[in-house]
Each structure stands twice: as C-alpha cells, then as structure tokens.
Amino acid sequence: xxxxxxxxxxxxxxxxxxxxxxxxxxxxxxxxxxxxxxxxxxxxxxxxxxxxxxxxxxxxxxxxxxxxxxxxxxxxxxxxxxxxxxxxxxxxxxxxxxxxxxxxxxxxxxxxxxxxxxxxxxxxxxxxxxxxxxxxxxxxxxxxxxxxxxxxxxxxxxxxxxxxxxxxxxxxxxxxxxxxxxxxxxxxxxxxxxxxxxxxxxxxxxxxxxxxxxxxxxxxxxxxxxxxxxxxxxxxxxxxxxxxxxxxxxxxxxxxxxxxxxxxxxxxxxxxxxxxxx
Numbered sequence: 001x002x003x004x005x006x007x008x009x010x011x012x013x014x015x016x017x018x019x020x021x022x023x024x025x026x027x028x029x030x031x032x033x034x035x036x037x038x039x040x041x042x043x044x045x046x047x048x049x050x051x052x053x054x055x056x057x058x059x060x061x062x063x064x065x066x067x068x069x070x071x072x073x074x075x076x077x078x079x080x081x082x083x084x085x086x087x088x089x090x091x092x093x094x095x096x097x098x099x100x101x102x103x104x105x106x107x108x109x110x111x112x113x114x115x116x117x118x119x120x121x122x123x124x125x126x127x128x129x130x131x132x133x134x135x136x137x138x139x140x141x142x143x144x145x146x147x148x149x150x151x152x153x154x155x156x157x158x159x160x161x162x163x164x165x166x167x168x169x170x171x172x173x174x175x176x177x178x179x180x181x182x183x184x185x186x187x188x189x190x191x192x193x194x195x196x197x198x199x200x201x202x203x204x205x206x207x208x209x210x211x212x213x214x215x216x217x218x219x220x221x222x223x224x225x226x227x228x229x230x231x232x233x234x235x236x237x238x239x240x241x242x243x244x245x246x247x248x249x250x251x252x253x254x255x256x257x258x259x260x261x262x263x264x265x266x267x268x269x270x271x272x273x274x275x276x277x278x
Contacts (some may be wrong), residue, residue, distance in 0.1 A: 242261065
C-alpha cells in the first residue's frame with residue numbers, strides 16, 4: 001500500500017534541507033512501516049486503514065502520530081490529501097484522541113525550586129538550571145547553547161540565540177533580569193571559544209535534576225508564569241501577555257501557552273484548554 005523507499009527518500013531530502021529533524025523523519029517512517037506490515041493484502045479503503053490503526057494503538061495515545069504520518073505521505077508522496085485516510089474513518093480516529101488535558105501542576109512551589117537549584121554546588125549545573133528558569137528554554141536548547149549564543153547589552157540585559165529549537169526553529173530570547181546570572185554567566189562564558197558548548201547534555205542534566213528532586217520542564221513553566229505576571233503588571237491585556245510569553249518560549253499555538261501558565265491563566269479565564277505540545 002505504501003512505497004517506503006520513496007517516502008524515505010522524500011523525508012531524507014527534507015532533513016538535508018533542514019525542513020525536518022532526523023528524529024521526526026525516523027518517527028514518520030516507523031509509523032508508515034508499521035502500517036504497511038500490518039495491512040491486509042487486497043484492502044485499500046480508509047475503513048481498512050482505520051482498522052489497522054486501531055489494532056496498532058490498542059488505546060488512543062499514538063493515533064495522532066499515525067494520522068500525521070499518513071497525511072504527510074499523502075501530501076509529499078501522492079501529491080494530494082484525502083487519498084488514503086479521509087471521511088468518517090478519519091473523524092472516528094480523531095474522536096478517539098485525548099482532549100482537554102489540564103495544565104500540569106508544578107512538583108514544588110516556584111520558591112522551592114529556586115532554593116533547590118541555588119543549593120547546587122556544581123556551578124556549571126547551577127548556571128544551566130538558573131538560566132533555564134530565567135530564559136524559559138527547553139533543556140535541549142540549554143544543552144545546545146554555545147558561547148556565541150549569549151549576548152550582554154550595555155544595560156546588563158542578557159539575550160540568547162536559539163539556533164535549533166523545536167521543529168528546527170530559530171528565535172531570540174530575552175532573559176528575565178537576574179543579577180546573579182549577569183555576573184556569573186558573563187565570567188563563565190569568557191572561558192569558552194565562540195563555538196564551544198557551555199553546558200552538559202540534556203539527558204545528563206535531566207538525570208541530575210531528578211537527583212536533586214527537580215523536573216527541568218517545571219523551570220520552563222515557572223518562567224512562563226513569571227513572564228505573564230510581568231506583562232500584566234506593565235498593563236498588557238491577558239491575550240497580549242500570553243502572546244508575549246508564547247513568543248519567548250517558542251510556542252506556535254496559544255493553547256500550549258495556556259497550559260504552561262496554569263492557574264495564572266485559568267483564574268482569569270475560568271477555563272482549561274487542550275494540550276498541544278511540550
């Protein structure tokens with residue numbers, strides 16, 4: 001049913017052109033390969049494809065990934081949507097997907113998290129976690145920072161260049177004012193050449209954070225809430241404040257930002273939106 005060789009070639013070409021990450025390419029190909037291996041010969045209807053996806057998922061957590069892989073195959077290989085999966089079978093699968101997930105609560109209060117990473121003796125780790133909390137970067141983005149990506153202006157503000165964020169997107173991020181970071185990060189980065197990475201790998205930092213009783217993504221959530229409060233205090237509307245936060249965090253969907261803001265948003269809106277991305 002699927003031409004795996006052609007699909008793989010198309011995906012690899014997109015990776016070369018930096019339109020796709022290698023991890024995403026591998027995920028798309030894996031899902032289509034599973035569908036091909038489980039599809040019964042002689043069947044080609046959308047209903048038959050729906051049946052295979054239901055069988056493979058045994059639940060609803062992976063449905064969206066199969067649908068996305070198929071839609072990409074239709075568009076990039078077949079050249080047109082609604083060829084393989086469409087109509088009622090597609091709608092039934094979409095209805096099986098989880099909806100309206102609530103915002104994740106922090107494991108500890110903001111103050112407790114700050115106390116935790118301030119007690120870390122390893123200066124490299126302490127700077128990494130403190131920078132994540134004040135910038136809102138993903139831990140993978142912190143791990144990729146090089147000396148040339150950190151800029152200090154004449155007023156002491158710190159700006160970061162994210163060169164390879166989620167979806168290979170680039171963005172500029174202003175770090176929330178922090179006198180400790182301004183002093184110690186400046187001295188720390190001077191020890192590195194422009195292209196040298198500054199911190200540990202993402203997996204190592206996540207492991208160490210766990211040993212300290214922390215979750216690195218919580219630092220990103222704390223940053224979102226701190227930025228939102230600051231924007232509101234400056235007189236921004238709720239929507240404008242959320243937009244500013246989403247831009248800094250690299251969100252493409254405002255519903256994602258709602259989840260990061262948690263109670264900060266829900267208390268003002270009286271609603272909880274569905275989760276879109278991490």
